[in-house]
Amino acid sequence: MNALEGLKVLELGQLIAGPFAGKTLAEFGADVIKVEPAGVGDPLRKWRLLREGTSVWWEVQSRNKRSVCLDLRSTEGQQAVRALALEADVLIENFKPGTLEGWGLGWEQLHALNPRLIMLRISGYGQTGPYRDKPGFGVLGESMGGLRYLSGEPGRVPVRVGVSLGDTLAALHGVIGVLTALHHRTAHGGQGQFIDVALYESVFNVMESLLPEYDAFGAVRERAGSALPGIAPTNAYKCSDGHYVLVAGNGDSIFRRLMRAIGRADLESDPQLVHNDGRVQRVEEIDAAIEAWTLQRSRDxxxxxxxxxxxxxxxxxxxxxxxxxxxxxxxxxxxxxxxxDGDMLKVPGVVPKLSATPGRIAHPAPRLGEHTGDLQGAGWPARRTEESEAV
Ligand SMILES: CC(C)(COP(=O)(O)OP(=O)(O)OC[C@H]1O[C@@H](n2cnc3c(N)ncnc32)[C@H](O)[C@@H]1OP(=O)(O)O)[C@@H](O)C(=O)NCCC(=O)NCCSC(=O)C(=O)O
Incomplete structure (x- = not known):
């Protein structure tokens, strides 16, 4: 038994932000039907490294989903989506705001059709406000949310974190929204609602004390490389073999153990260094002491x-x-x-781990339109026998 068994999810949209939310629900048993344009499908199928023509990233992001090809610009395609939405619990989309409305598939239309439907709408800037019509990508959300300015070395170009964190953060906030709305629907009268997730807000939500520090002190947080300003000691330190290690000695007792281990009993017992606020005053001295020690030893x-x-x-x-x-x-x-295609591939396991109803990889990412044939007639198509057995 999977926790989301029986949950019907329709996934429209492409690339990362919407589909990563669909992936997460599918890993816990939701029946996710992904709608793709015929011919090319989701562009993620061709992103980064391809094996036999298909991105190995796609294999992870679309596992457990079904794929149907529908042209959302055509009346037939739009009708097919409405038929699916009639029975769906959740619809996920990450088009530019207004794109779905242009196809007669906006919230007002679908909610009138199926009042129980929960709609997750992920966009760059949200469904309202002066920027709503702009196309958005993860890098822009990371920047507007405040993350980009803080990433990298002081005085150097702000760097991108190595993955599209803005998109996956938006997806995870979207999943929280969906699960919250499902609880509300069950507990309070069965009505669905729509969830409006913006990439930049999902990033801004994890920016810790950025805004209150500015408000209270006029402090504009700056890039600090590998250090954590205001918290000491925690940094990357170079070793004799050229590798770096991360040491987080930023707890009062941990700091004492660290100083003992590196042979600095003087710093261990220094009354000014007992708590974080005192250590921050002398962070350069402490970092230098740690690195003087690591530089004499290999990483191992x-x-x-x-x-x-x-x-x-x-x-x-x-x-x-x-x-x-x-x-x-x-x-x-x-x-x-x-x-x-029957090939083996190492992929990440499922996160998070639930004790009674753990997630699972039930079946591989679908070939383009592999399940279009399931759409015969009206209603939500049953899974084929071998898929139900896999689940
Ligand atoms: C990704 C976008 C910038 C792409 O913008 P646009 O291409 O300008 O427009 P739209 O969203 O309106 O539509 C996407 C296009 O896909 C077409 N499309 C997609 N699916 C279909 C189907 N099934 N049928 C027909 N057409 C389809 C659609 O018609 C558009 O084509 P045309 O009309 O021909 O253009 C935008 O979708 C967006 O802002 N999304 C919200 C934020 C987000 O998720 N960004 C993505 C992340 S990946 C990322 O950030 C990262 O890697 O980093």
């Missing part, structure tokens, strides 16, 4: 000594480190899955 030696001392320490993981890490392996986070 540093990790072993600080691990034994109970100090939070870690390497900077490449994917090669991830793929062989015992913690990942012990918790089934590296899973061998079979693609629709």
């Amino acid at each position: 030696e540093v990790l072993a000594v600080l691990d034994a001392a109970g100090v939070p320490v870690g390497r900077i993981y490449t994917v090669a480190d991830i793929a062989t890490d015992p913690q990942y392996l012990a918790r089934q986070m590296i899973v061998e899955a079979t693609t629709a």
Whole structure:
């Protein structure tokens, strides 16, 4: 039994923000039907590295979903979506605001058709406000949300975090919205509602004290490279073999253990360094002491000594480190899955882990339009036998 068994989800839209929300619901048992344009399908099918013509990213993002091809610009395609929406619990979309309305598939139209429908609408800037009509991508949401300005070294160009974090953050906020709206629908009279998620707001929501610090102190937070301003010591420190380690000594007792481990009893017992506020005043001195010690040792030696001392320490993981890490392996986070072409592929396991109803990879990402034939007649199409068995 999966937690979202029986939940019917219709996914319109493309790339990351909407489809990552669909993926998350599908991993917990929702029946997600993805609508794609015939011919090319979701452009993500061709993003980054392709194997036999299909992106391996697609294999992860679309697992457990069904794919039907419908032309949303055509009357027939729009009618087919309405027929599906009539029975759907959730519709996910991440088009530019107004695109669905132009196709007669906006909230007003679909809500009138199916008052129980919950609609997740993800866009760059939201469904209202002066920017609503602008197309949005993750990088712009990350920037407007405040993240980009803080990423990188002081005085250098603000860098992109390595993945489209704005999109996945929006997707996860969208999933929270869907689950909240489902609870509300069950508890209070069965009505659906729409959820308006903006990429920039999803980023802004995780920006910690950025705004109140500006309001209270006029402080504009700046890029700080690998350090965490106002919290000490925590940084990346170079080792004798050229690798870096991350050491987070920013707890009062952890700091004392760290100083003992690196042979700095003087700093361990310094009354000014007992708490964070005092350490922040002398962060450069503390960082220099730590790096003087790490520079004398290889990364593995540093990790072993600080691990034994109970100090939070870690390497900077490449994917090669991830793929062989015992913690990942012990918790089934590296899973061998079979693609629709019968090839094996290592993919991330399901997050989060539920004790009674864990998520699962039930079937591979679909070929383009693999399930269009299921749409015979009206209503939500039943899953084919082999798929129901896989679930
Ligand atoms: C991604 C977008 C910028 C793309 O903008 P546009 O192409 O200008 O327009 P729209 O959203 O209105 O529509 C997308 C296009 O796909 C076409 N389309 C898609 N599916 C169909 C089907 N099934 N049938 C017919 N046409 C279709 C649609 O007609 C448009 O084509 P044309 O009319 O021919 O253009 C926008 O969708 C957007 O702002 N989305 C919300 C934010 C978001 O999710 N951004 C995405 C992230 S990925 C990312 O950020 C990242 O990697 O980083």
